[in-house]
Amino acid sequence: xxxxxxIVRIENVVKEFGPLRVLDGVGFDVARGQTVAIVGRxxxxxxTLLRCIAGLETVQDGRIEVCGHAVGRPGSAARAxxxxxxxxxxxxxxxxxHLTVERNITLALTxxxxxxxxxxxxxxxxxxxxxxxxxxxxxxxxxxxxxxxxRVAIARSLALQPQVMLFDEVTSALDPELTAEVLAVMExxxxxxxxxxxxxxxxxxxxxxxxxxxxxxxxxxxETGPTAELFANPRTAEFRQFVGSEL
Amino acid sequence: xIQLSANHLLYLLEAARWTIVLSLIAxxxxxxxxxxxxxxxxxKSGLLRVLAGGYIQLIQGxxxxxxxxxxxxxxxxxxxxxxxxxxxxxxxxxxAAAFLGEIWRGCIEAVPxxxxxxxxxxxxxxxxxxxxxxxxxxxxxxxxPTVGFMVQIVKNTSLASVIGFVELSRAGQIVNNSxxxxxxxxxxxxxxxxxxxxxxxxxxxxxxxxxxxxx
Numbered sequence: 001x002x003x004x005x006x007i008v009r010i011e012n013v014v015k016e017f018g019p020l021r022v023l024d025g026v027g028f029d030v031a032r033g034q035t036v037a038i039v040g041r042x043x044x045x046x047x048t049l050l051r052c053i054a055g056l057e058t059v060q061d062g063r064i065e066v067c068g069h070a071v072g073r074p075g076s077a078a079r080a081x082x083x084x085x086x087x088x089x090x091x092x093x094x095x096x097x098h099l100t101v102e103r104n105i106t107l108a109l110t111x112x113x114x115x116x117x118x119x120x121x122x123x124x125x126x127x128x129x130x131x132x133x134x135x136x137x138x139x140x141x142x143x144x145x146x147x148x149x150x151r152v153a154i155a156r157s158l159a160l161q162p163q164v165m166l167f168d169e170v171t172s173a174l175d176p177e178l179t180a181e182v183l184a185v186m187e188x189x190x191x192x193x194x195x196x197x198x199x200x201x202x203x204x205x206x207x208x209x210x211x212x213x214x215x216x217x218x219x220x221x222x223e224t225g226p227t228a229e230l231f232a233n234p235r236t237a238e239f240r241q242f243v244g245s246e247l
Numbered sequence: 248x249i250q251l252s253a254n255h256l257l258y259l260l261e262a263a264r265w266t267i268v269l270s271l272i273a274x275x276x277x278x279x280x281x282x283x284x285x286x287x288x289x290x291k292s293g294l295l296r297v298l299a300g301g302y303i304q305l306i307q308g309x310x311x312x313x314x315x316x317x318x319x320x321x322x323x324x325x326x327x328x329x330x331x332x333x334x335x336x337x338x339x340x341x342x343a344a345a346f347l348g349e350i351w352r353g354c355i356e357a358v359p360x361x362x363x364x365x366x367x368x369x370x371x372x373x374x375x376x377x378x379x380x381x382x383x384x385x386x387x388x389x390x391x392p393t394v395g396f397m398v399q400i401v402k403n404t405s406l407a408s409v410i411g412f413v414e415l416s417r418a419g420q421i422v423n424n425s426x427x428x429x430x431x432x433x434x435x436x437x438x439x440x441x442x443x444x445x446x447x448x449x450x451x452x453x454x455x456x457x458x459x460x461x462x
Contacts, residue, residue: 086368098383098384107379107380108371111379112371112375156369157368
């Protein structure tokens, strides 16, 4: 992958929570349009890495760059730029429970992007169409299933037209049927060329959709490579064991 | 000794009006001061947190009666002679603000951290996060305990009687002094307080049940 195509660059990132080193020199690049699956056991640091890319955590050392801008630099301008570039979807959906689905989506459009109410509502309808929930425009989050809420959360991020979408174990709270409908939305997004970094336990999804798999272990990138290659020829015992346990 | 009459009861009811007025002053004043206190308590600035925390500790650790004495007799000695209504209003405002500030801080902190993160990731500024995401949810949580606290305010206005403010309790004392029917009079006074507080208690309970049902 030519370096100048990298839309996300992660170099030697170190993150510590007190005495605990959660990320120990992590680095990889993500090219525009690529779908990356970060896999690994609980506690391997994969969610923390994603939160660092989203600017929700500060790093002690190393460098993260999104769309050419360094993440985690102080200053509201840098932060605003990051928010324009990156969308984040959480395991627990995190919709705003007091607002309708439509308002969940239009809130940032009107407040942050300064769109008119009309424009924002039109875009809300558009992105809800993408996730197949046009009829839920006026529902409240609690009236939706977990899968539907997660699709709304994806739509809410998409509405802001980010360059990169981050998914943090977005199906972990869902049963298999609801997981499938969320993964279908994500596969669709990947096909449309969205750059996606997804922390996931769904090995089927990783195999099917990801271009690149990053296996994390003990706060390090233990093994990484193109999906088919990596799964066919695991180089490390840890990844072999991990793949074995997931089957 | 004067015979107890319907006029006396009427007098009590009129005095109850002042109990209501004082309660409203305390509640509105307490809310106006208490909300900034709550926001200071959850602020990123350590100084603001300490200032608000210190104020709340100070007031919560001091009897309301002493605050009343200070604002009425204390300020009087210093040359700021306040009429009893104002002195009582200020004291109850200081008192209510400390408690409401702490109740509301709890409600703000009860909104899940993930709501901050989600709205942060959407690019909302801190003020926008408060205005559109956090406070609307905190208000829902705050209504039952706030209404419950209003009961405390109503009952505590009775302390204003010691600085000579003629509200319900003081009126009861006055009537009793001339009729000496303490059982009848103070039972009536108690009944009027109860009539004021009971609907608030019921409202608090209903609102709390509704808030839980809405989960």
